[in-house]
Amino acid sequence: xxxxxxxxxxxxxxxxxxxxxxxxxxxxxxxxxxxxxxxxxxxxxxxxxxxxxxxxxxxxxxxxxxxxxxxxxxxxxxxxxxxxxxxxxxxxxxxxxxxxxxxxxxxxxxxxxxxxxxxxxxxxxxxxxxxxxxxxxxxxxxxxxxxxxxxxxxxxxxxxxxxxxxxxxxxxxxxxxxxxxxxxxxxxxxxxxxxxxxxxxxxxxxxxxxxxxxxxxxxxxxxxxxxxxxxxxxxxxxxxxxxxxxxxxxxxxxxxxxxxxxxxxxxxxxxxxxxxxxxxxxxxxxxxxxxxxxxxxxxxxxxxxxxxxxxxxxxxxxxxxxxxxxxxxxxxxxxxxxxxxxxxxxxxxxxxxxxxxxxxxxxxxxxxxxxxxxxxxxxxxxxxxxxxxxxxxxxxxxxxxxxxxxxxxxxxxxxxxxxxxxxxxxxxxxxxxxxxxxxxxxxxxxxxxxxxxxxxxxxxxxxxxxxxxxxxxxxxxxxxxxxxxxxxxxxxxxxxxxx
Numbered sequence: 001x002x003x004x005x006x007x008x009x010x011x012x013x014x015x016x017x018x019x020x021x022x023x024x025x026x027x028x029x030x031x032x033x034x035x036x037x038x039x040x041x042x043x044x045x046x047x048x049x050x051x052x053x054x055x056x057x058x059x060x061x062x063x064x065x066x067x068x069x070x071x072x073x074x075x076x077x078x079x080x081x082x083x084x085x086x087x088x089x090x091x092x093x094x095x096x097x098x099x100x101x102x103x104x105x106x107x108x109x110x111x112x113x114x115x116x117x118x119x120x121x122x123x124x125x126x127x128x129x130x131x132x133x134x135x136x137x138x139x140x141x142x143x144x145x146x147x148x149x150x151x152x153x154x155x156x157x158x159x160x161x162x163x164x165x166x167x168x169x170x171x172x173x174x175x176x177x178x179x180x181x182x183x184x185x186x187x188x189x190x191x192x193x194x195x196x197x198x199x200x201x202x203x204x205x206x207x208x209x210x211x212x213x214x215x216x217x218x219x220x221x222x223x224x225x226x227x228x229x230x231x232x233x234x235x236x237x238x239x240x241x242x243x244x245x246x247x248x249x250x251x252x253x254x255x256x257x258x259x260x261x262x263x264x265x266x267x268x269x270x271x272x273x274x275x276x277x278x279x280x281x282x283x284x285x286x287x288x289x290x291x292x293x294x295x296x297x298x299x300x301x302x303x304x305x306x307x308x309x310x311x312x313x314x315x316x317x318x319x320x321x322x323x324x325x326x327x328x329x330x331x332x333x334x335x336x337x338x339x340x341x342x343x344x345x346x347x348x349x350x351x352x353x354x355x356x357x358x359x360x361x362x363x364x365x366x367x368x369x370x371x372x373x374x375x376x377x378x379x380x381x382x383x384x385x386x387x388x389x390x391x392x393x394x395x396x397x398x399x400x401x402x403x404x405x406x407x408x409x410x411x412x413x414x415x416x417x418x419x420x421x422x423x424x425x426x427x428x429x430x431x432x433x434x435x436x437x438x439x440x441x442x443x444x445x446x447x448x449x450x451x452x453x454x455x456x457x458x459x460x461x462x463x464x465x466x467x468x469x470x471x472x473x474x475x476x477x478x479x480x481x482x483x484x485x486x487x488x489x490x491x492x493x494x495x496x497x498x499x
Contacts (some may be wrong), residue, residue, distance in 0.1 A: 031090075048142040057466055062394060064110060070113070073163045078113065090259060092203050092204060092248065095164045102116045132364065134184070146378070151356070155385070160261070171206075172208060182194065186233075210354055212330040300362060304366065304369055327361060406490050412434070427444070427447055475494070479491040
């Protein structure tokens with residue numbers, strides 16, 4: 001196919017206005033097969049899906065093999081998921097509900113924690129793959145998903161530490177998928193599903209709202225994609241979402257001190273003239289966004305420079321343009337929030353539910369310009385990165401004074417031996433979660449939660465300030481080396497609560 005004498009790459013068709021409208025709203029048509037393939041599409045799809053599943057099963061295996069203590073977010077969710085509730089302090093409840101369900105099968109364990117997180121990550125990449133397959137062949141769709149390995153926050157931070165953000169990312173991608181299907185084939189079932197997904201996102205993490213608005217604005221800003229959002233059936237989606245969100249929102253309104261306990265994070269609000277603060281905030285947002293995609297830009301940029309003689313002109317298709325508009329509106333919305341709030345401290349992990357689309361969108365837009373050689377090199381680089389991430393995760397779990405190498409298995413039994421069985425144990429999230437993992441039958445409470453009635457024991461890290469409600473004369477301190485480094489010591493102190 002040619003246009004004005006410029007070759008157009010296969011798999012990235014250019015649509016006229018009328019053709020695009022028919023393509024978007026007409027019945028589903030299978031995307032083109034890869035060049036040189038006949039009936040191998042199902043096999044190739046199976047290859048990619050099995051590859052994704054194998055990668056996340058590997059991380060489950062690595063987490064089980066290294067065992068040890070829980071990370072900070074793991075400990076927090078283990079505490080929350082011991083029971084069902086409408087609210088769990090500053091975190092929204094959906095992840096804890098899902099974790100509770102998993103624990104009904106696995107028990108409160110590292111296996112249950114790892115299965116849920118990696119299951120959500122797998123669902124995210126499979127959903128992205130399925131979205132892209134509606135417009136591209138399996139190879140480009142698979143390579144687009146592999147771009148997530150080059151987004152540090154997704155490939156490393158989400159696997160290493162995060163929980164609720166992982167769920168927010170999935171809900172963001174599901175929202176995009178449902179809306180994309182509504183654009184192509186509107187149906188009442190689709191609007192019902194949109195309402196359910198919006199409610200799920202609203203119960204995952206607060207920054208999901210930015211991703212939701214970005215996707216909606218991206219669709220509204222395209223003449224061929226806004227039709228589903230102008231349908232009266234959208235009210236059905238809104239009504240379902242509102243109905244499902246009502247009980248947790250009522251809990252938040254009735255428990256504002258617990259629900260907004262994390263809003264006092266230091267260094268979020270800048271000081272000085274309003275214009276200067278706004279400028280600092282926008283610069284921080286720009287740097288965080290650029291840092292988010294920097295590795296991917298470097299890799300794709302180098303591939304383009306090396307293979308630029310084989311470059312072909314590629315027009316982004318309707319799906320790629322929708323993703324790019326989602327990114328644009330997401331950054332605009334975040335900039336407005338930064339300016340309005342006066343924040344000058346933008347954490348790149350807060351951007352995940354929006355910038356998760358950056359990898360696939362950039363690869364769909366730029367990788368075809370590098371030709372077959374560039375695509376092959378991109379796949380090879382992705383494979384190397386996947387291996388490096390697995391090795392780095394092993395080091396993270398085992399090395400030195402890493403949280404997951406902490407000697408709770410040694411210290412917890414010693415604490416329990418000196419604590420009457422009916423005594424409640426109060427500690428901050430990380431300590432409380434790890435003690436609860438090893439002693440699920442004991443009453444363990446988060447220090448920021450509701451204080452238990454009756455006798456209680458405070459446990460804290462010795463290098464922190466002694467709690468005010470204990471008698472300093474009754475403090476006991478225990479010390480043990482980290483699992484794989486005798487030179488690193490962990491000390492815990494505990495004492496009965498006197499007030």
